[in-house]
Amino acid sequence: MEPILQVEHLSISFSQYHRGTRKRTLPVIHDLSFSICPGQVTAVVGSSGSGKSLLAHGILGILPYNSALEGTILYQGTPLTQRRAEQLRGREIVLVPQGVTYLDPLMEVGPQIRKGRRDPRSKARSRAVLERYGLGPEVEKRYPFELSGGMARRVLIASAVVEQPKLILADEPTPGLDARAASRILGHFRELAEDGAGVLLITHDLELALTIAHRVLVLYAGETIEEASAADFSAGRLRHPYTRALWAALPQNGFTPIPGTQPYPGEISDGCQFAPRCPRCRPECRGPGPVPYVPRAGGWVRCRFPEGGEAL
Ligand code: SF4
Known part of the structure; x- marks a missing residue:
């Protein structure tokens, strides 16, 4: 199947003033590559400051x-230029924001x-999309402050998907929700993928x-360190020590803490x-040169001595 989105060697940096009038470049995302196919949910996981948003x-x-x-960012095989992104944003490509x-x-x-549209077709579509997320017609007349946290989240999703997008970017869509409500919200994204959209x-x-x-x-310190199914x-087929540590830190896997902290963008070594x-x-492992990101056993890894494999 052709990917709907291909991201190749993406790097994002910021220029900012440092110590008065001196400018410096701060790399935040570095050499990030992945693709998303229609019907697929790809999760980008990383702690705060890893560059996810x-x-x-x-x-x-x-x-x-x-x-x-x-x-390079390719959407349906064609470069997603600034102009094209502006044309597709809110229609084919949508963001479900954090807040x-x-x-x-x-x-x-x-x-x-x-x-803001008032034609009967738009009204029918908005009613249908609200209904899909378990919200009755009475919700149309409410203001955001009259909604519960879970309802407001569902309205955000409804608002994003009313145009039947092909690519959905969901940025931390469940903060503040209890586990049941969060899993219900995430279930909606899985449904959207089952309907044929690509979901990030x-x-x-x-x-x-x-x-x-x-x-x-x-993601770790702005780099992709592993892609896994x-x-x-x-x-237990994880390749990178950090991914293994994240897995071991889950409550059901022993709650093992990961010592130390992730470096900030200005501290990249x-x-x-x-x-x-x-x-x-x-x-x-400490250089010289960056650690390459290479395919391994159906996934990808950035580690010189990956788990369960030969040294790179
Ligand atoms: S490259 Fe070396 S230090 Fe980095 S994760 Fe792999 S084994 Fe650990």
Whole structure:
């Protein structure tokens, strides 16, 4: 199947003033590659500061003015230029944002979903999409402050998918929800994939991601360090020590903490970024040069001495 989205060697950096008038470039995402097929949920998992949300903004063409993007993004096989992203944004490619504050507090739900349109077809579509997410017609007349957290999340999804998009970028779509409500919301994304859309789910919550994702991409310090299938986790086929540590940190797997902290963008060093925390670290891991990202056993890994394999 042809991918709907291909991201190849994507890097995003920011220029900012440092110590008065001196400018510096801060790399936040580095050499990121993956693809998404229609009907597939790909989860991008990483702790805060790993660059996950920036990835969505880069795809949508809504990065801030002081940023620079390198690499290639292809949508349906054709480069997703800034102009094309603007044309497709909100129609074929949509963002389900982190915060319910994206809803206009002064507008009723119905007009928000219809983007102000009043024709009978738009009204029928907004009613149908609300119904799909278990929200009755009375919700159309409510303002965002009259919705519960779970309802507001469902309105955000309804608002994003009313145009039947082909690519959905969901950025931490379940904060503040209890486990049951969160899994119900994530179930909606799985349904959208079953209907044929490609879904990129951005989250810090590996456990939740594994309930719906087909593929999992693990980000660490702005780099992809592993791509694995969801089945690789339960089967113990993980390749990278950090992914294994994330898996072992889940409550059902022993709650084992990961010592140390992820480096900030300004602290990126030569060699493997995980080296200071890695129990398998050897002198070769610290450089010179970056660790290559290579295919391995149906997935990808960025590690010189991956688990269960030959040294790279
Ligand atoms: S490259 Fe070395 S330090 Fe980095 S994750 Fe692999 S084994 Fe650990």
